[in-house]
Amino acid sequence: MTVWLLGDQLHPDVAPLGSADHVLLVEAHAFAERRPYHPQKLTLVFSAMRHFRDELRDRGYDVTYLEADTFGDALDRYFEANPGDDLVGVQSPSHGADARRRELVTDRGGALTLVENDLFLTSRATFDEWAGEDTGSGTFRQEGWYRHVRRETGILMDGDDPVGGEWNYDDQNRETPPPEWTPPSVPRFEPDATTREVQAFVADRYEDHWGASEEFVWPVTRAAALQARDHFVSVRLPEFGTYQDAMRDGEWALSHSLLSAALNLGLLRAREVVDPVVAAYESGDAPLNSVEGFVRQVIGWREFMRHVYRRAMPELASANQLDQTASLPSLYWDGETEMRCLSEAVGHVHDRGYAHHIERLMVLSNFALLYGVDPAELNEWFHLGFVDAYHWVTTPNVVGMGSFGSDVLSSKPYAASANYVDKMSDHCGRCPYAKTKTTGENACPFNSLYWDFLKRNEETLRGTGRMGLMYSHVDRKGDAEWRDIRERADEVREQAANGTL
Ligand SMILES: Cc1cc2nc3c(=O)[nH]c(=O)nc-3n(C[C@H](O)[C@H](O)[C@H](O)COP(=O)(O)OP(=O)(O)OC[C@H]3O[C@@H](n4cnc5c(N)ncnc54)[C@H](O)[C@@H]3O)c2cc1C
Ligand code: SF4
Structure with missing residues (x-):
């Protein structure tokens, strides 16, 4: 029996391996040209696959390891050498991946049976x-x-x-x-x-x-x-x-x-x-x-x-219940900003393809949420930038949890001002922005964006669960205060857009 395993199924005891003697692994290269994936992510996946190949061979498996541009190209070669072969694979968590693979195999005269992915804990x-x-x-x-x-x-x-x-x-x-x-x-x-x-x-x-x-x-x-x-x-x-x-x-x-x-x-x-x-x-x-x-x-x-x-899925990938349309500011690429919390978090992603959960949620996606970034564009950035990113895990975290593009998994957005960052870090003390100021010169960008975000999305958010306290603060602000907040938020957006924040 031939088992076709994907690059995220590299476990020595994954379900069908026990009864297999032949394993197919395909190192496909062209997908990685669609986005500028972090080099450490690509190195991680390809190197882990090659090590897995060697380990399986050491354990006596006959391994066909194909390097190709696409799965289709690799399977052309595979079925030329093994016409009509029946393959067994493991279900992928990524949307549409199983159907695509099955079609690629049947188009070439083979068959693909998929079994439950037992690398996860629950079925x-x-x-x-x-x-x-x-x-x-x-x-x-x-x-x-x-x-x-x-x-x-x-x-x-x-x-x-x-x-x-x-x-x-x-x-x-x-x-x-x-x-x-x-x-x-x-x-x-x-x-x-x-x-x-x-x-x-x-x-x-x-x-x-x-x-x-x-x-x-x-x-x-x-x-x-x-x-x-x-x-x-x-x-x-x-x-x-x-x-x-x-x-x-x-x-x-x-x-x-x-x-x-x-x-x-x-x-x-x-x-x-x-x-x-x-x-x-x-x-x-x-x-x-x-x-x-x-x-x-x-x-x-x-x-x-x-x-x-x-x-x-598939609705989640393009969900955008707050109608956010802004492009991701350039600071997510070059880390060029005086905002200490953001420049640190972007630097961590750039250097290692990693930032921990709170940096991901309360700095990187919180800022994008308040700024108004299109959730799908933010999802692209997370997907290409992190060593642990796969569509199945990045999409619910970024579009659902981080951007509140959908209420499928939370009843309120993870939106916060400088207060949160200051409570949970020592960044604010090293930042030229003033964490306690909302408006005026040097006011922390998070603060005006936060209030402006609540005001802009009042219709959708006021009635949603657990937002009552925040809107009681919104209700206490007068017209003059809102004018100053909007002015500062506009200024922040302009500076972020032209790379001078
Ligand atoms: C905007 C955003 C994007 C994210 N993108 C990814 C991603 O692409 N890939 C990814 O694996 N995780 C993602 N996460 C979840 C979480 O941030 C990472 O799993 C975690 O930071 C990885 O670091 P760690 O292994 O040191 O985790 P730890 O803090 O040590 O947590 C232990 C483990 O719990 C799991 N975990 C915790 N939270 C989550 C979660 N929300 N979703 C899935 N697994 C979780 C991870 O497997 C992690 O290894 C994202 C979270 C947010 C808010
Ligand atoms: S003052 Fe604002 S920008 Fe600076 S570190 Fe604190 S939260 Fe971040």
Whole structure:
């Protein structure tokens, strides 16, 4: 039996491998010319695929590894050598990918059977049963799903109750580190000969792509991914929860796991990161607020996003309920801005293809939301800029959560002023903008944009859940104040548009 695996299904025990002797892997290159994907993302995927090929061969599999421009070109070659072959594959989380692959195979006289993707923790049927089959009205809320998965799997459960008595310990997870805090070490995986070869190929073929290629530290093998996981559990997990929402000047990783790239490539199964984290709690090596916080990210948010995407596509990709039409300002490409929080976050993405969750949500997409960027254009930027980006995960996070292009997964936008950034970081003290000023010279751009955003979108947002408090502040402002806010917001928009913010 021949198993055709994709570049994000690189697990040694992925469902159909057990009964296979022949594996097909296709390294397709032309897709990467459609957008200027970050060189580290391309290096990561191609290098992980080549390492996986070598590991499978070492384990005795007969591997056909084809480098081609497109899947179609590779399959032409494959079926010329193996006419009428029946392939088995694993379902892809990306919209339309399965149908496209099946068509490519049948057009060439073969057949493709697809099996459930067991790299995720929950099946499509589990979500559909929980959410109901009706795809029409569809809004979904993560909290209910998360509790359902915990009950179904028994993860962090004490009989029918959550371990510790609470489902959620977020009230302990909003600290910022004191000045003397030293961030835990980040595991580094130096490029080996295969990765260096891929780096050279990427630099040559995709020379004008956006992002730095120098500091490549991502795990590209199963062994390295397991090492990264173990390092996280023993070194970074204890403080993960406490500083989960924090940002710190000059610091890109804090205590985050940095495991999303390995998870999304399939080097690690979801369960393989959850179980050791729970075990660390049970052995007294990590506190419950960190353990529950991490478990929620993976079995709550990650699984939830994948299912919501499946149910909300194709509409989700172009959803734009606030009718936002502005283009992404140039500072997202060149990092040229005096705004300290934004220049730091853009710099992190440029340098490593990574920024942690709060930088993604409360700085990068918050600014775009307030500024009025078209959600699809922001989604493009996230999709090409991050090492862990795939359409299935970027789209619900950027279009749904970050841009509030749709209310499919949240009832209110994640919109915030400088207040939030100041509370959760030390950036404002190093920024030439004044965090407490909304209007006038040097006023922090977030502030006027925030109020202007609420005013502009009043019709849609005032009635939506949990916006009451914000609109009570809106109602207290007089005409003169609104005139000044609009003036400053216009000025900020103009400066952002001409690259002088
Ligand atoms: C605007 C925006 C864009 C995002 N784009 C992506 C993306 O392209 N790819 C991606 O994997 N994640 C994305 N996320 C989710 C999350 O920010 C990243 O998964 C996380 O920052 C990755 O870093 P980490 O592994 O250190 O995560 P940690 O903070 O250590 O979290 C642990 C794990 O939880 C999972 N997780 C947490 N939150 C989410 C979420 N909202 N959606 C999916 N998985 C989650 C990830 O697998 C992550 O590795 C995005 C979030 C936002 C707000
Ligand atoms: S003052 Fe405003 S722009 Fe500067 S770091 Fe704070 S929130 Fe960001």
